[in-house]
Amino acid sequence: xxxxxxxxxxxxxxxxxxxxxxxxxxxxxxxxxxxxxxxxxxxxxxxxxxxxxxxxxxxxxxxxxxxxxxxxxxxxxxxxxxxxxxxxxxxxxxxxx
Amino acid sequence: xxxxxxxxxxxxxxxxxxxxxxxxxxxxxxxxxxxxxxxxxxxxxxxxxxxxxxxxxxxxxxxxxxxxxxxxxxxxxxxxxxxxxxxxxxxxxxxxxxxxxxxxxxxxxxxxxxxxxxxxxxxxxxxxxxxxxxxxxxxxxxxxxxxxxxxxxxxxxxxxxxxxxxxxxxxxxxxxxxxxxxxxxxxxxxxxxxxxxxxxxxxxxxxxxxxxxxxxxxxxxxxxxxxxxxxxxxxxxxxxxxxxxxxxxxxxxx
Numbered sequence: 001x002x003x004x005x006x007x008x009x010x011x012x013x014x015x016x017x018x019x020x021x022x023x024x025x026x027x028x029x030x031x032x033x034x035x036x037x038x039x040x041x042x043x044x045x046x047x048x049x050x051x052x053x054x055x056x057x058x059x060x061x062x063x064x065x066x067x068x069x070x071x072x073x074x075x076x077x078x079x080x081x082x083x084x085x086x087x088x089x090x091x092x093x094x095x096x097x
Numbered sequence: 098x099x100x101x102x103x104x105x106x107x108x109x110x111x112x113x114x115x116x117x118x119x120x121x122x123x124x125x126x127x128x129x130x131x132x133x134x135x136x137x138x139x140x141x142x143x144x145x146x147x148x149x150x151x152x153x154x155x156x157x158x159x160x161x162x163x164x165x166x167x168x169x170x171x172x173x174x175x176x177x178x179x180x181x182x183x184x185x186x187x188x189x190x191x192x193x194x195x196x197x198x199x200x201x202x203x204x205x206x207x208x209x210x211x212x213x214x215x216x217x218x219x220x221x222x223x224x225x226x227x228x229x230x231x232x233x234x235x236x237x238x239x240x241x242x243x244x245x246x247x248x249x250x251x252x253x254x255x256x257x258x259x260x261x262x263x264x265x266x267x268x269x270x271x272x273x274x275x276x277x278x279x280x281x282x283x284x285x286x287x288x289x290x291x292x293x294x295x296x297x298x299x300x301x302x303x304x305x306x307x308x309x310x311x312x313x314x315x316x317x318x319x320x321x322x323x324x325x326x327x328x329x330x331x332x333x334x335x336x337x338x339x340x341x342x343x344x345x346x347x348x349x350x351x
Contacts, residue, residue, distance in 0.1 A: 028145045030337040032181045032202060032280060036233065037319055039188035040256065040327040043298040044242050046306070 143214035145339045147176040148205035154277065157183065158201045159193050164222045164265075164281060167198065174204070184315060188328055195289050199265075200282040206268075206339070207276065216342035217276060220267045228263035228283065233331035235259060239309055239320075240299060240327055246309040246320045247301075249327065255295055256329050261285040266337055280335055299327075 148154070155174035158166045171186040181204055189200060208215050235257035239246040249256060265281040284292075312320070320328070 026143070026341045028143050028339045030145065030147065030179050030181070030206075030278075030339065032183065032204070032335045032337055034183035034202070034333055034335075035185070035236065036200070036331045036333065037185055037188040038191050038194070038260075038329050038331060039323060040191050040292075040295060040329065042240075042296065042325075042327045044240060044325045045298065045300045046242060047300065047302045 141213040142211050143341055144209040144212040145217065146178040146207055146209050147181050148207040149176060154203070154205040155181075156203045157185070158203070159189070160199045160201045160281070162197045162199070162224075164199060164201070164224060166201070168193075170200075176204075178209070186315070186319070188319060188323055191292060194284045195292060197283070202280045202282075204278050205276065206278050207274075214341050217268060217270065218340035218342050219269055221269075222265055222267045222279070222281065224265065224281075224283070228265045228281075230285065231262050231264045231282075231333060231335060233260045233262060233333045236330045236332050237316075238327065238329040240301070241320055241323050242306075242325050244321050244323070246312060246316070246328075248307050248309055250305065250307075252296060252299060252327075256327055258291060260288045260292070260331060262288070264335060266335075268339065278337055278339070280337065 155172075157170040157172040159168040159170060161167050170189065173184040173186060175182040175184070183202055194200070206217075238249050238253055238256040240249050240252075241247075262282040262284055265283070267279045267281070268276065269279075270276045316330070
């Protein structure tokens with residue numbers, strides 16, 4: 001019985017060893033390395049802050065010029081703005097109460 | 098008396114034989130010279146290498162959905178015997194990959210002088226089968242504006258997600274000295290969906306722009322040729338197994 005086991009084990013080991021050797025014989029391995037740059041179509045919009053500040057300054061100066069030419073309109077605008085502020089302040093006081 | 102003569106006769110025969118043997122030995126030794134014969138027995142060698150002879154046969158293409166060459170891509174191919182490095186000189190338009198087109202790398206192969214196995218197992222492109230999945234990791238992402246590379250900041254994470262591709266490997270032989278290997282990469286449906294969800298418009302304040310300084314020469318040249326958008330560089334390493342002709346390998350994508 002023991003003899004039989006030894007024979008079977010030896011035969012299995014031999015077949016395994018032979019198969020591994022054959023496998024190595026049939027195959028060769030190469031390697032391909034790459035860095036792939038992929039381009040995504042994205043619309044890029046850059047906001048220029050300096051330009052916007054300049055625009056603000058220009059608008060302000062234009063307003064001042066307009067106010068100087070039509071003082072009545074400017075007074076009306078001011079009163080409107082003041083009244084809006086008053087309404088807001090009243091609203092906040094009532095909320096606090 | 099008779100016994101004595103017998104003895105002397107035997108002694109004489111023995112003596113003659115002895116002298117004869119000694120003479121033969123002497124003669125043999127004088128004529129003898131040593132000759133060694135050495136034999137090395139090996140099982141055979143299979144040694145396939147990237148060809149260094151025909152550099153013009155290395156190429157990269159965007160193919161149509163059936164794998165037919167469509168647009169050539171400019172790339173540099175650096176080889177050692179067992180390794181090939183592909184450096185792209187232009188960016189791959191992601192829209193082509195989203196449409197189901199493939200990226201194809203083609204390279205000539207050769208067998209070394211020591212190789213005893215010269216017949217290789219050919220494989221054909223079968224896009225109906227599912228290829229091996231490979232994941233490309235993003236090395237770097239940048240926003241390109243007016244030929245300058247800027248960091249992506251909060252959008253970086255979205256653009257640096259890895260992409261998955263199906264890999265198809267083929268080998269064909271036009272003549273004994275012209276063996277060519279091909280690798281095809283096809284973006285998986287999952288990755289196509291992920292790319293579709295990426296932002297298509299970036300609004301950046303000029304003050305928040307920070308130019309990327311540590312660009313290598315290739316990146317610097319790449320950016321110079323590109324239109325405004327986002328460029329992500331992915332790296333990958335693909336093994337290419339070659340089998341001896343007649344080996345019992347499935348003639349499929351392997």
